[in-house]
Amino acid sequence: MADAQREDAAETDTPNANDAQEKTSNSTMVEDSSTTLLKRMEITVAEAEKRTGKKAVNMQETYTVYLIETRPSSAVNEGQSVAPDALWRRYSEFELLRNYLLVTYPFIVVPPLPEKRAEFVWHKLSADNMDPDFVERRRVGLETFLLRVASHPVMSNDKIFYHFLMQERGWKEVVYDTGFQAKADSRLRALNATFRVKNPDKRFMEMKHYSDELQAITSQLLRARARVADRLYGVYKVHGNYGRVFSEWSAIEKEMGDGLQSAGHHMDAYAASIDDILEEEEHYADQIKEYLFFAEALRAVCRKHELSQYELETASLDLTSKKLQREELATGIVRTFSFKGMTTKLFGQETADQREARLKLLEEQIDEGEETVREKTAECEEHVHSGWEDMQRFKEQKDRDLREAFINYAYMQMSMCKKGIQMWSNAKECFSKM
Template sequence: MDPDFVERRRIGLENFLLRVASHPILSNDKIFYDFLTEVSASVSRPPSDQADSRLKALNATFRVKNPDKRFTELKHYSDELQSVTSQLLRVRARVADRLYGVYKVHGNYGRVFSEWSAIEREMGDGLQSAGHHMDAYAASIDDILEEEENYADQLKEYLFYAEALKAVCRKHELLQYELETAAQDLMSKKQQREELASGTVRTFSLKGMTSKLFGQETPEQREAKMRVLEEQIQEGEELLQEKKTECDEYVRNAWSDMERFTVQKDRDLREAMISYAVMQISMCKKGIQVWTNAKECFSKM
């Protein structure tokens, strides 16, 4: 296995663990603690039905009637962030490929200068020295691209960050959908209670058709149904309050995390871009130094 690849993965894992450790809730999670302290390689995880949860999230996305504007904007932002980050990584990869070719072609200078030095007497030493500088210049691209990959990995991390934002939005849509469903069910039960109390059916329903075909219900039947409806309404109100509390708590916690991660994202990307620019400047300076050394070699011929 490529040791450089393993080292990059190790650095990525270390950065991830540091992020988890800095989180006020995740840092105290049992799974995280077991991962850090478990001697064996396997750490048990609670089972999850990903297919079912994805289906529910997809269903909620299209059926939520009153989406939270903040989460809608966050979802759009995550799409745009993922798009521009992907484009930036593709541009960097193309530039790196061309740069690799340019550097390696300089190795031809080294070969030609070395061959030329063999047939010259007075210019031989200067040509050979210049050839050595060109060879060193051509070989330096491997370390440069390895350093570039580290910065690319930092950008790739925010591709996953964008996916995490989408997951947060999908979770909120699911909670909002469950809240709206509970509210709709409760409203339906209350409407049934009003219809049962007044003896009129406002909307077309099976109950209305049954009443017309078989006559009105007896007072005892109506009272029994009323008791059942009262119980269902009470349960529905409790469920609605539970869903509302759950949704509000999720929004509060999620938005707190979003604000914290936004600050961290801005800081990380700013540092990565500055470091990348400094690396490019250093690379150009090394190129200038190589050609300056070659010029001195030519001057001594």
């Protein structure tokens, strides 16, 4: 998977992507924005470690930290033995980084983090987030997350992301100083509000529908896999009964005893092999889970487009209303009902000075409204262009990743079946020698 992501880095570094980089605030970009970070740096999440500490309320807690190691790619390519820069990060820090990226780059399908707690697991596996096997799979998932960000033509050159990899202390303060939380909170309130976009981009509407279907299908696939794994586990373990019976039978047979006992040993080994097989299979399930969570990231880009379009339409309506008020005030012809018009009829006309002051205020509001509409139009157009471009990049990545995962899964199943055939072939030879 890591090799495939490094190839992605080469394929996604396009001129259009670089244009998007230039439009991002210079304060958030590293100096060399001509290429992705993954081309300049080797990144690994080398290991996980369980630690115990105290919370703010002086209570004990057990948590896991992950060791991030980085090396210059030039040194690695030249075969130099360079000690890596290393620092430890908690899962919550990965969450903070991703939340920052979501707010800063609303037009990008931000890669998901691996699950915090195990989902869609077959019941023989532990769902404990401190289980060593689960922690190991999450370590792999966190490395995949970093590699995906580091291979992205825009996010890879973000200064905050670079600090996350290189600066252990003070990193959180740097993130909070960007003020992204305030922007995230206001956007969240807007997204939770009930609104209807009158003229949404049909491509984004279709992509939003696709993300819903992708999430539903991957959920069904993971549930089916868990059921198959459970049944397969039972079939393998039942072969252990063959082994026990053959071993007990061998004790009462003289001529047949050695053959029965040998066949029993093959059955026992076959029954025990299912634990390693299903643990390996769980890694393939994690690749499917990543795209289950990617579906939500894809939907988030579509929702942010709707918000951008909604803000543009609201600003346009407000500007139209202000221009209508100016026309009515200038001509004296009221075309729409208003409280101001009603009070004028009841209490008399405004003085010339009052009317002039209102006209001046409306002119100022119209100028501000026109500027707002221009800004919102540019923002919406940029979101549509950059968002659609990134969603196409995501689709190409998805097709490659899932094709590779399914092929490797098929190879694993073929290998498993061959081992079953080999076990029965060995048992047949044992029976033949009786």
